Amino acid sequence: MDRTDFNKFDGLFWRTLALSLPKEGVASCFPDEPARLNRLIEVRWPHGPKCSNCGNTGISWIKSRSLFQCQQCRHQFSATSGTALHRSRLSLGIWFGATEAIIQYRNSSFIGEDMPAHALAQNFNMQYGSARRMRKIINAEIVRGDAGVLLPAIRVESEEDARF
Template structure:
């Protein structure tokens, strides 16, 4: 029985993430900044918002400034405070779209062609330096199943059938088959 190469094992991770992306894509599931912020907050704080400094749950929200404020330590923070998008000038929806693009390119095995620095800079209309930083930060987050942005954009659950999970090769072939099946919202 053939063993998977390290590149194929890494691609399996990306295929699992791709299959968990929303039907119709991230743009349809999270059409605006509010939807993105709500999703990020729900994933980041599944039991309710807690202060990033003192971890108190006595937190309010300043609607005009779109900031949380801790009533215990008086710290103000946003949904992105302390995350890879902390102090980013890019909108949160932009991070979600870029995350989907990175997952899709790696899952389909075309990352080397589609995720070039200058190509992404032209596609997104931002500087090469900003694109490089965005890509590096998202790659670290998206490559692990517990990454915050990965969990935020990967909303569909699915399980590999128990009879398929007997070997890496069987799982890989099953995932490739799932990838070739038509997925609504993707080319």
């Protein structure tokens, strides 16, 4: 396969990703941090949270610390534990928005280039180094597809898609 064929497939990949995003935008679909957290939990554990230590499904929520606690082994964990977002100081809103921005930029780019880190930093009011690291993490998550949590969290299946 030559380079032009690869560019066609790459463009198709990014176009498909862009079409799977909410039409009204990720920010309006998940307007606040609790909505984004609930979406992340729903994507990560479709049948409810389970302990990352022992696998128990008896989990309680510690509201003051925004953590889950296993009722069996008492292990505490967050919704982002064990993911690319673990220990991030950035809000889920920034992660969701940046993921959408990178997909939209890559889809609209004629030569398939990645969103510049300085543009990401400027759009989300962050340091250049943080934007570079974030872009690297998001691109790795996109390559992983449904194995990651960011991409499935911002993608919304419409009722029309569900019929097919």
